[in-house]
Amino acid sequence: MSYSPRAAIAAAYFAQGCVFLSLTTRLPKFEDHWGISQLGLTLLMLMIVLLAGCGSLLAEKVAPRRGSAIVLRTGLLGIVVALIISSNAPNIPILAAGLAIYGGCLGMVDATTNMQAVSLEHQVKRTVLPSFHGAWTAGGIAGTLVTLALPHASIAVLSCGLALLPLVVGFARFLPGSGSAPNPEAAEGIPWRPILLVGAACVIFYTVDTASTTWGSVYFDHTLHAPSGLVALATLPYLVASLGARMAGDRLTDSIGATRLLSSGAAVAIVGLVVVVAAPSWPVGIVGFLVLGAGIAVVAPLSYSAAATLARGGGDLDPDTARARTDAVIARFNQFNYVGALIGSVLTGAIGTGSLRLGYAVPVLLLLALFPLAKVFDRDRLAAVSQQ
Template identity: 30%
Template structure:
């Protein structure tokens, strides 16, 4: 059987393009906040609309991909993402910002599901674990997008240019991929898209694991610098080293993630990843200083790097078509990413931030204890 090389390259380009867009958007958030004179609370509400749009769209994207084909739907949603990305720079007030961020979040969330479902279908044809390579491309795109956005700002480019110029590159990547190689792979399941079906116990467990992993990721993104600044009484630039270490370690480990899965097995990667993340969190929370912050958060990035790709791959194998399983896991994961930061904030108000962050340690340990068996069972069910 011929491996779908062109389809893999095209789908990798879509992952890179999506990460590039999210990185460029993240850099522009402070300038949009300043331009519209938003309070922290108002900005939080607007960003919640982005996440809400994603959560609403993700299950729908899974059903669309199952019915019309993941390649075709990925191309369509990629174009929708390109059209939506510059919109936040155009809005004159808070209400319209919430509306366009809901639309951008919906486009991004739906694209996330369809491209992961398509990647899972390609992985099935490839007959080897390759999901981490797609997520590595997304992480690299995010780093490139953030770097490009910072460079554009340093050269006096406004918010519109900061979003539109990267968007031109994103559009070129997606359109080229769509024209040449975003072809449907594997069977379509029209019947699965025509009505509501409850997920199996195996998919539910995988979705719960995705929820826990991305809860940790979201909380680290929003609270690592706050914790380090309070614990170390240091400057914001030094406190940001923790998340920087986390992000770079995650991106680097995703590059070698497929090799790890092939050599060690998906179950070992998930179980050991949860343990490594837990050890990193224990180091940071137990002995907070600049060195342990860099090492500890890097360990968290190393541990979490390939768990979500493995979970998505397992979920894609556990349903009639990959996009359906991926949509369930991705929706749960995105919900975890959304609720993690406010849950930590709520816990910090009652227990203090350090004790509240211990919940992340517990989540990583649960992934370690339960995750390996869950993803291994998905592989067995595929083979039966």
Template identity: 30%
Template sequence: MTSTATEPQLKAAAGATFLVFGINGLVFASWAARIPAVTEILHITSGQMGTLLLCLAVGSLIALPTAGFVVGRIGTANTVRSAGLFAAAAGVGVALSLMAASVPGTAASLFLFGIGVGLWDVSQNIEGADVEHRLGRTIMPQFHAAYSGGAFVGALIGAGLSTLGVGLPEHLLVVAAIVAVLTTVAPRYFLPHQADAGSAAGETGRGKAVSAWRDGRTLLIGVVVLGATLTEGAGNDWIAKAAVDGLGAEQSTGALMFAAFVLAMTAMRFFGGRAIDAYGRVAVLRASMAAAAAGLCLFVFAGTIWLAAAGAVLWGVGAALAFPIGMSAAADDPRKAAARVSVVSTLGYIAFLAGPPLLGFLGDATGIRTALLAIGIPILVALLLAGAAKPLPAK
């Protein structure tokens, strides 16, 4: 990367990165908040909806390992532009498929959408890490808060449009247009990048990657992040549907329940850094996982909308900080940070993308609200292994 940048350039890059994270969250919520409408339009069960979500997950999981190579070839700005346009085009495909009530068309479009979002997500995180390093202060949690904030706005829009009777296909077409414009314009303010000093495809790079997958501490951190991201992903994908099916809520109320979950995550990501500085990673991780478990149980067993909403809020608070903490812990040794962060990110995204669809299959047998209890196990595992995130001793 370049060695110098002016203060205005850094501020512009930070603002553009913040916007790109926010748009990414808006896109995700525009889909997630209205999942009940998808099942209604296509006349499918929770398990069949899980299959559609799995198509999106497979697309992203195919894209994630290639994202570093793509960024190395064309830079973060062009990768975000390309991925944003690709995701927008796929979003149009989803809208048209829903208009035709085509399950295969929706599945294929979601697969392509997953590819675009996967490339977009990795490239925006690389840019965010660069900006953070150049500014000399921790701002990555705020970038992730922008994602959560964008998702909150998207959930509110979804709830409002559902109440007004605006169809999901029309909703997605407008979102696709917004994505195409903003992901084309915002990256022009990104910091310029150069190739890594080491050979991107050389023996050293491969050796570091293999070594990271064999590092015990890194794998334990990855397991912690896996549990945390499964918790977040399950909430994102299934809270709205669980409120509709399990509590008899209207679709607009389910979208608002999802919005409450996302708002809680957003607030915690904006202000939780102070807690990490004051009490340390391990204590905050343990408190987070305990809160997530308590919120999950309250949401599942609540007999009223208001108690379920309180559970969703507590669940969101608990799910907010574990991923950023895991990234920081993986990067403790600067010499091995890239490879180790890659391992932890991969484990986290596998859980985030692939876990929720599997809950859909379980939901066919038990009901989706009851099926959510299955994520209590990885939450408890993450709580028990939280000590792996303890900072490495200074050398």
């Protein structure tokens, strides 16, 4: 296996995380620049989430036939266009148009980066999804640091500068796709019931993750009254802890198993989120987000890995059909991402209109469900189900 495709996949994750977090950590600036209310921001996030789901569905249809690499490149270049339009928008309708393009391309890139990652994981035959998702987190940290380092930079200058990243990555060398649709008979054997259980864990993760990355800066600004130049600190410790957990996730998964790792992580995440909700000041809030990130980070990559294992079945499929089938399943599985994002970004903002403390209290209850769901991730259980 050439190193180039692996580096290219990691770069795509990095670019996606950098652009997304640079956008969400600047939401307070969006409020001021375009005069948008918190409800208005909620509606814009709803639009992005819904269109991202459409972009993921498009990837499901196109990638198995044309290859995930082509769809990934298209999505990355579409993000470049979206950043240029939205950052230079003279009014809210043009801003909404640019963010709509971003939403669709976000879904395309989300789906296809995970398609590429699970294909490589199957080829190398060891856990690599957590570290790939760690590349996304590293990109998010970079995007957050840019916001912190350039608090007075104009939205247009910052966004156009960030657009160079997906532009360059879009021409990288990715894994080739199968170029053919999966056999309809093979698709009938996909075990959707266990995939739905794995997807439920993914929904919980993205509910918590999106609530943290989307509303963290607003929470620090409006509720915890952090200094204006430090509101992005809500997101940064969460991302730093997530990065550490994901970089260690490959080794920990192979050594102690996904079930034990998810159960212990859920307990840590609950403690962290309770600290966030009860935080009397922004320094305490930083500690809460730090603990939360360390606990919750590996849920998403392990969910995609488990879904891919279930999609491939017992290994009796030819390589092209297995890859095309997995691409289709991962694109559809990616919808769980947006269900969680919908709950995390939209409902957190809507419920927390009066106080985001209430909005952040909702995910605490969801985290409790990770304890029974963790059993589904047992490697022997996944292997047994996939062979049925």
